[in-house]
Amino acid sequence: MFESDKKSALDRLKKGLYSRTDRFGESPRHEIHSTDGEVPSSWEEKKEEVVTPDLHPQVRVWYKRVLVGSAIFFVIAFLVAAYALIGGKTFVSVDNIDIRIEGPASVAGGETLTLSTTIDNKNATDMQLTDLIVEFPDGAKDPINQSKDLTRERISVGDIASGAVAQKTVRAVLYGESGAERKIKFTVEYRTPGSNAIFFKEKYYTLSISSSPITLSIDALDSVTAGTDSPMKITVTSNTTSVVKDVLLSLEYPFGWTLSSADPMPTFSGSVWRIGDLSPGSKRTITLRGMAQGQDGEERTIHAHVGIQSASDEKEISTAIISSSHTFLLEKPFLSLDVSLNGIRSGDLPVEPGRLVRVDVIWTNNMPEKITNGRIEAKLSGTALDRNSVSTDGNGYYDSRTNTIIWDGGRLSDLKEIPPGATGRVGFSFYPLRSSSEIQSNASINVSILAIGDRIGVSGGSQSVQSTASRTIKLVSNLSLASRALRTQGAFSNTGPVPPRADEETTYTVIWTLTNTSNNIRNAEVVANLPQGVRWTGLVSPTDAGLSYNDSTGEIVWNAGNIVAGSQSQPKEVSFQVGITPNVSQIGSVPQIIGQALVTATDDFTGATLTNNSSALTTRTMTDIFWKSGDEVVQQ
Missing domain, CATH: 2.60.40.3670 (Immunoglobulin-like)
Incomplete structure (x- = not known):
């Protein structure tokens, strides 16, 4: 390998650049194009690429479904139309059911109304489980039992074959003012063969009340x-x-x-x-x-x-x-009168026997002219008046023969001449009878006032004027409540130690007795409470006396109801049993077995609310024939 081959590419390039010979030649020039763009000022988050699905396949599927559904619909419609044309006679239509109601156009109030109802099935198939429903107007009554309201009556008709009719009779008693319109609604409910659906048809029958009952x-x-x-x-x-x-x-x-x-x-x-x-x-x-x-x-x-x-x-x-x-x-009266009874200026005054009654008579001249020779008379009447108790103010005269009190100008100067707008007063008092044996049933005392005088006109002529007024005092009945406790007598067999012992139960019989004097009484109710440590045993005599006990409050309520006048000889009475378990802290004491009893009732004659009470009862059963002193004290 040559030494030049051992050099790196960078060394070879460097040698070429500084070489005396032109090894690279002139490079061609190219035109540079500028591009405009915005440079962001901050880093941007990478956005997910949204892939848009190709909708064309789903659109094509939807079109196919619409076409198929339309084809199915037209096929079904065609089949239904064909069936209706060929076999449609078996359909039941409410238009082919006729409800005919025959009856009067008017009925006298309180008289029995009779309506004949016909259901005509004009369909080609049967009506099954048919019912006729009648809805009556308010106040309709059952003609058999007029205490029973008729509001809605369902009458079973059964099956009605094709082309057949069914008839039903409806009766009712209607009330209302003469000429009043009344509507009765008739509804026919039915089913068809092979179907559980319920169909119905309605019809109204209108009539009027011809006369009031x-x-x-x-x-x-x-x-x-x-x-x-x-x-x-x-x-x-x-x-x-x-x-x-x-x-x-x-x-x-x-x-x-x-x-x-x-x-x-x-x-x-x-x-x-x-x-x-x-x-x-x-x-x-x-x-x-x-x-x-x-x-x-x-x-x-x-x-x-x-x-x-x-x-x-x-x-x-x-x-x-x-x-x-x-x-x-x-x-407006020429001479007006205002009569006050014990300070009450209107209505009847209910009073107890023997209670003082104060009467004040106030007169006023309402004319523009004076009245002369005034005279006022007060006449008392009624079997309950104690005639010996009548007392007048100083200027009145009481005539006991006629039970009349008289005031005139000779005794009272205010009556001698009464100027226009002038007013004055006279008064008297009396007592009703006290003894219940002397008082009749529904006893009352009436006070009738007559005021007369002479009116002097502008021409100087005299004309008599007068005015009247009356008030009534009604005696309330005397309602009494007696309570007693027994141990060895009464409706029940009592148990437990006598004298009572701590932590042991002893039972007693309690008797409530109601008596009434002169007037009938309604809604009588007696209420009392059991003390702590006393138990209600549940024994009552008579069982239908209307006695109830609230275990949560310990309250006993006797709904005694009505008590007729003069019931002293035949009082209303109830008995019940209670049991007491004294605790050790009551040793040596005489504990209560029932609290104070309070009776309330309404006097039928006077409308007054009557109240009375009886004392609480203890283990001291003194009305028991076998009671002896010491039997009431709790022992250890």
Whole structure:
């Protein structure tokens, strides 16, 4: 190998560059092209390359699917059309089902409505499992049991063959005001052979109420003196040949009108009466007295509504039968009277027997002229009045023969001449009878006031003027509750040691007794609580007495219900058993076995809420014939 071959390429190039001979020759020149471009100022992240798929194959597949689907659809449509033309007579169409309802165009309210329903199957195939569904308007009643509401009735019809008919009879009792429209909805549900689908067809039957089953009248004054009581009578009469059940009367009092008295008293809310069942031709009368307040010349209207009592709310009318109203004009009295009983200026006053009643009579001259020779008379009436207890203010005279108190100008100068706008007052007091044996059932005392005088006109002529007012005092019944505990007597056999011992149970019988005097009482309820350590055994006599026990609160409630007047001889009574297990801390004591009992009830005649109570009971059973001193003390 030559030495030159051992040299590197770089050495050989260097030697060539510095050689005296021209070994490379002149290199050709080339034109240089400039390129414009932006130089980034920072490093950029490498972006992933997005690969765009070729859509053409999928588009072609979609077109193929559309074409195939369209072909299948047209084939199916062709087959269905062919089947409909050739064998379509076996289809069931609701248009080929006819519902015919035959009945009256109107019916008297409260009378039985009878509708004959015909279902005509005009299809070429059968109707299977057919039902007729009837939906009645509000207030419809079952003609067999009119206490039962008719809302929706499903009647099984069964199968109806092609070309056949089925008939069903529907009966109901409808209520409403005369001329009211009522709609009954009929629905036919059915199936077809080989199908579980349910088909239906509907039809409505419309009729009107030709006459009301009840008539309603309001007898009242056309003009009423403002601030004085005025009478009103409302009569509800049956106008049908069948019994109208669960009738309710509801009044809407006008603005400024206050109920003073009513016979009978309202059942609910001071304005609703439960009439109950009205037999054919029977009637109920409500007598009212009320006071209207307002300006001279104003009109007031009272509205009365009669209908069927709602099943969900006993105070409401579910179906209106008839309504009526009465409008009266308010007049300003020449000489007005305001009567206050124990400070109460309107309504009846319920009082207990033997309680003082204070009466104040206030008069006012409302005329622009003076009134002379004024005279006021107060007449007392009623079997409950203690005639010997009447006491007048210094200027009044009591005539015991007529039970009348008189004030006039000779005794009271304020009445001799009453200037325009002047007012004055007189008063008296009395006691009702105290003894329950002397008081009759539903006893009351009426106070009637008459004020008279002479009006002197502009011409100097005299004209007599007068004004009246009345108030009623009603005696409440005396409701009594007696409690006693027994050990060896009563309805149950008691167990355990006597005297009671610590940590051992001894049972006792508790008896509650309710008595009532002069008026019927409703919604009587007795409530008491068991102390700690006393157990409710669950024994009650009689078992249907309405006694209940709440284990969480230890409260015993006796829903005694109604108690008739004069029940002293036949009191309402209930017995129950409790057991006490004294603890060691009660050794030497006389523990309670039941707390104080409280009774509440409503007086039917006065509408007043009555309350009474009895003391708590202990292990000291002194009413037990075998009790002896010491039996009540807890032993160790």
